[in-house]
Amino acid sequence: MKKSNIIGLIVIAIAVAVILSTRQSASSYVTFDEAYAMSTNGDAGSIHVVGELKKSSNGEIVGVNPSSDRLSVEFILVDDNHKEQKVFLNQPMPSDLLKSDKVVVIGGYHNDKFVADKVLLKCPSKYEETSL
Template identity: 55%
Template structure:
């Protein structure tokens, strides 16, 4: 067999192994209710929940509580189905967190509380058109 054929087979095998190994890390987007049900059934895989921060009528963010050392915080998030849930994040609050339009938390339920390992934010775009009156 030629060396180029052997090299090609090795490259293809490596690509297949990478695809199989990353497929197990893929998580799905669910609501807080689905995430809670998954945790009750013993499924502790990391999942994505999409939602917004809870705000009052004036647009002020409600329910953010930082720890005394500012190294962790909790906040109330409303998922796409309207369910409110307190989320714990064991890292400092990200910059412009309260300005975000949409939030994606990646984590799982532990003891009736959603614990986020990572937070992704969609901040307002400075390029959006504004209505001029």
């Protein structure tokens, strides 16, 4: 075989290995019901749930409770199916949590409670068009 053929096969093998290794860490957004079903079926991986913070009838955010030492926070997230779920984050409250449009929690269920390892925020001010 020519050197170029061998190098080409090695490059293809490396590309396939990278694709297969990243495929397991990739996940799509699910609802809380799907996340609960996944965790009860033994899926110990990180589950991504997208939703909005719970709001009162007049539009104010409710259900955000930082701990007394400010090292953790609990909040109520409403997923796309309008299911409310209390989420526990064992980290200080993200500074823009109350300003965010959408919230993505990454974690899983532990003792029937959703525990987030990470929180991603989509703030509307970052995506608004500005006139020049």
